[in-house]
Amino acid sequence: MRIGEILKSQKTTISFEFFPPKTRKGWRRLFDDIAQLVPLNPSFVSVTYGAGGTTRQRTHELVERIAGETGLTVAAHLTCLGSTEEEVQQILTRYNQIGIRNILALRGDPVSPELKTNDQFKNALELITYIRTHFPDYDIGVAGYPEGHPDAPNRLAELDYLKAKVDAGADYIVTQLFFDNRDYYDFCERCIVAGIDVPILAGIMPIISIDNMRKMADLAKRSRFPAGLLRAVQRAQGPECVERVGVHWAAEQVRDLIDHNVAGIHFFTLNHSNAALKVCETLGIQDFSGITGAGNICK
Ligand SMILES: Cc1cc2nc3c(=O)[nH]c(=O)nc-3n(C[C@H](O)[C@H](O)[C@H](O)COP(=O)(O)OP(=O)(O)OC[C@H]3O[C@@H](n4cnc5c(N)ncnc54)[C@H](O)[C@@H]3O)c2cc1C
Numbered sequence: 001m002r003i004g005e006i007l008k009s010q011k012t013t014i015s016f017e018f019f020p021p022k023t024r025k026g027w028r029r030l031f032d033d034i035a036q037l038v039p040l041n042p043s044f045v046s047v048t049y050g051a052g053g054t055t056r057q058r059t060h061e062l063v064e065r066i067a068g069e070t071g072l073t074v075a076a077h078l079t080c081l082g083s084t085e086e087e088v089q090q091i092l093t094r095y096n097q098i099g100i101r102n103i104l105a106l107r108g109d110p111v112s113p114e115l116k117t118n119d120q121f122k123n124a125l126e127l128i129t130y131i132r133t134h135f136p137d138y139d140i141g142v143a144g145y146p147e148g149h150p151d152a153p154n155r156l157a158e159l160d161y162l163k164a165k166v167d168a169g170a171d172y173i174v175t176q177l178f179f180d181n182r183d184y185y186d187f188c189e190r191c192i193v194a195g196i197d198v199p200i201l202a203g204i205m206p207i208i209s210i211d212n213m214r215k216m217a218d219l220a221k222r223s224r225f226p227a228g229l230l231r232a233v234q235r236a237q238g239p240e241c242v243e244r245v246g247v248h249w250a251a252e253q254v255r256d257l258i259d260h261n262v263a264g265i266h267f268f269t270l271n272h273s274n275a276a277l278k279v280c281e282t283l284g285i286q287d288f289s290g291i292t293g294a295g296n297i298c299k
Helices: 004-008 023-039 056-070 087-099 124-134 155-167 181-194 210-219 227-235 239-259 273-282
Strands: 013-018 045-048 074-079 102-106 139-144 174-177 201-206 264-266
Touching: 004 013, 004 139, 004 174, 013 023, 013 273, 023 056, 023 273, 045 056, 045 087, 045 102, 056 074, 056 087, 056 273, 074 087, 087 124, 102 124, 124 139, 124 155, 139 155, 155 181, 174 181, 174 273, 181 227, 181 239, 227 239, 239 273, 264 273
Parallel strands: 013 045, 013 264, 045 074, 074 102, 102 139, 139 174, 174 201, 201 264
Antiparallel strands: none
């Protein structure tokens, strides 16, 4: 299904993001995890793409296998920095042939010097424009940054640029991870002021360890770790307790977001779906289809 249609038909969507594993053991573990998530009725899942095409084959394989073996709706991430138009065209044609209709269109981070570089696409806006022109059948998601992106010239130009991505044909926005819902709500309101009227899915990543927290800080350089969260992590007595703190914090975020009628929750799982599952368990949610909130802030 197209994610645009799903967003129109569901009050609050739930989605999970995976990356293509490198080892056979990793693939087996991932499909075991996905089997545990299926009963929750996720609205869709998404598969990341290594910047510069480093996971091109594995991303395609994972997208194809999830769609074929589970019947779940899949969005394939696609980054464009360092790729030629021909490469992008081949990837989109291949997905088209196997019935994939959802692309998360991204610029990606600059590729390392040893990888072939190419400046045919400079940013996500150019990729979206290309997809809309040559592959009009795709539903397109784009990234948004409640706390700003390090490359933004300033916070006003950043919103104008996000609006340009939506005007070029993006159907929805998935945000970078955040730990304080006020940042997300303010982002949604600023989007409304800027005339951006597509659904904004909230990116949530439960902390599972101190190490994982450091990785998250690196991955989402602008994401703020609130003092209350840092204090709770410091108080945790052992690694298992850090995970419990992370699950509790994320569960509170998700509960509050659903109460505010968020368009969707997008879990960055880093292929550790257990924490996302525990968040749903904590909230007493066994099936996400049809859950409703109150109010009308973000949709
Ligand atoms: C939900 C999500 C999924 C992701 N999945 C992947 C993945 O699978 N693989 C991967 O490698 N990376 C992924 N990323 C990371 C992403 O590739 C990086 O954050 C990258 O640095 C920016 O990509 P983008 O598509 O947001 O770029 P763009 O939208 O092109 O630009 C990023 C930011 O730069 C600024 N900017 C750029 N051009 C302009 C302009 N002309 N005027 C004003 N501001 C401008 C804006 O602040 C903008 O938000 C993901 C990020 C998110 C939030």
